[in-house]
């Protein structure tokens with residue numbers, strides 16, 4: 040036996056349980072002629088391997104990393120040479136059945152899109168011809184069907200389906216692709232689809248598909264049960280169909296996601312980069328927001344945005360549907376009404392979705408954990424997460440500090456919560472706007488389920504400073520030791536946590552709303568901060584919000600506030616459409632009264648509100664129908680590649696009044712809104728860059744965190760990131776979590792952990 044051969048203990052840490060990692064190691068060992076065993080352990084997958092020589096060992100270790108099943112995520116592989124080289128190696132390689140009673144094995148894989156091999160099997164395996172619940176060790180539902188740990192069939196919503204003899208044989212055969220695939224099923228023993236319409240039930244699959252296709256071709260709406268909830272589908276190329284669906288859903292102008300039949304159709308209707316295509320085809324199959332292409336979908340799909348929220352089929356049923364349906368693309372939007380959570384219960388679907396659709400397609404397996412489709416986009420070739428749900432959740436993220444026993448309640452509007460277990464952060468799926476009653480019910484239920492599932496018994500609850508956030512109230516009600524974290528500090532801390540950093544950085548926290556420690560509403564903040572605390576070095580100047588929260592739906596209010604700061608009562612004489620329109624609506628006098636007397640005019644330094652003001656001034660968006668619509672529309676009209684900036688002033692308190700004055704001037708001169716929007720973006724980016732550079736010089740800090748919903752703006756993000764990097768600064772942006780309020784809980788978790796470590800809880 041050569042020097043580097045012998046007995047080794049290899050531990051693979053990461054997301055390696057429930058994704059077919061042990062069978063993968065087994066097959067690899069057999070291929071490479073390695074003897075030993077593999078088992079699931081507390082710290083991950085444990086391998087005991089006997090190597091004959093160094094080369095063989097290196098080959099094995101390399102393949103372990105490079106060929107690992109797609110959904111697995113390896114954080115660390117530790118290799119320890121064991122003594123006792125005299126013990127003779129075993130005859131072969133074996134999988135040791137897991138001792139599932141071990142407490143600590145708490146990993147649950149996210150749901151995985153159907154794999155290529157299963158799609159092939161769906162056309163060749165006699166017991167699974169066109170069987171829409173086909174899955175294997177590497178694909179299929181996971182989180183959506185798990186009811187308890189360990190991840191084993193009786194603890195899933197597959198429990199009521201008895202495996203047939205053939206499935207059982209495959210399940211137990213280590214050489215089979217379905218070895219220990221918990222949701223294993225076939226035509227004979229698994230779940231099946233049912234079509235329901237008024238007073239009628241169809242169970243023959245071919246007939247279901249035919250009826251669905253016919254309805255879609257006729258411009259109808261079909262409610263279809265998906266992986267993590269119900270969806271509403273219609274022909275994405277038929278304006279009438281999309282309009283009907285839009286009014287049924289009571290969703291005014293928010294773009295719909297679209298499922299393309301394949302990559303070819305996708306490329307006709309969308310311009311996709313290589314990275315975007317790879318992401319669209321990845322096992323996560325998220326919605327990727329891409330540029331629209333040559334051919335146009337029905338106008339009511341994207342509602343004026345030059346982008347498409349694109350996705351590709353990810354369930355076997357989607358593939359079967361497109362086999363029969365010649366349409367290039369279907370709207371595939373969450374099955375819910377307005378802001379309610381996506382429907383998962385069949386009974387609720389009958390009550391709420393059937394009345395607004397023509398057919399209901401369901402199946403007889405329960406969805407236990409609700410997840411929406413995830414949403415991502417790419418800027419400068421890098422992936423940014425907008426909504427973190429299917430395919431991401433509940434994969435934990437390793438942190439560098441212990442967060443055990445901490446529950447972080449999150450924000451209110453785009454809520455996710457977070458649980459700490461040892462040094463892992465387990466982020467919840469996207470929950471939504473807690474102000475909606477049903478969403479709040481979902482929040483409480485999801486929080487309780489996740490604590491039970493991951494065996495987290497929290498002692499500490501971290502929440503926002505805002506006393507009226509429903510998440511804050513929930514945190515209070517738990518009766519746990521409470522710790523409040525300022526919203527924008529949490530934004531920055533989330534990024535620090537993800538990057539494993541606990542050092543002073545310059546934090547740029549730009550968003551719509553967050554309560555500041557001075558009682559005003561923040562959202563355009565420059566901090567010097569670490570996990571333990573923050574110092575507010577600079578911020579956008581305070582501007583009154585006439586009508587308080589109403590400004591969110593009515594950006595025109597913000598434009599009046601800026602105009603009032605500039606021109607006082609004189610603003611009524613400005614030849615501006617926004618003033619005339621307000622007058623026509625009979626709102627001008629009362630708005631001025633509020634501003635004059637400072638009644639119901641809380642102060643804000645929010646960047647989001649500044650975007651609102653410019654969007655309203657330029658006529659791009661004066662009233663909104665969904666969250667952050669005004670800034671999104673302003674971004675979408677801005678011509679890329681136009682130079683020029685507007686003036687701004689101040690250092691610690693930064694004023695955009697000079698910029699607004701110049702914009703008013705431009706509007707008078709008839710400069711098109713597209714150019715004004717572009718220059719406004721340049722100005723915002725320029726101001727952030729020069730402020731960060733100044734603060735970096737003053738403090739000697741070279742790491743910059745960009746966080747908050749405003750950095751979902753691709754023009755702004757791209758410019759700021761590019762220019763700061765060219766100046767030699769290290770720019771940190773979240774990779775795994777949304778930069779918006781969906782990432783807040785992670786920051787709360789990290790700050791609470793730090794406070795505990797410092798004895799300050």
Ligand code: ZN
Nearest residue numbers: 154157175178
């Ligand atoms: Zn598969």
Ligand code: ZN
Nearest residue numbers: 203206225228
């Ligand atoms: Zn079967």
Ligand code: FE
Nearest residue numbers: 550553748780
């Ligand atoms: Fe925020």
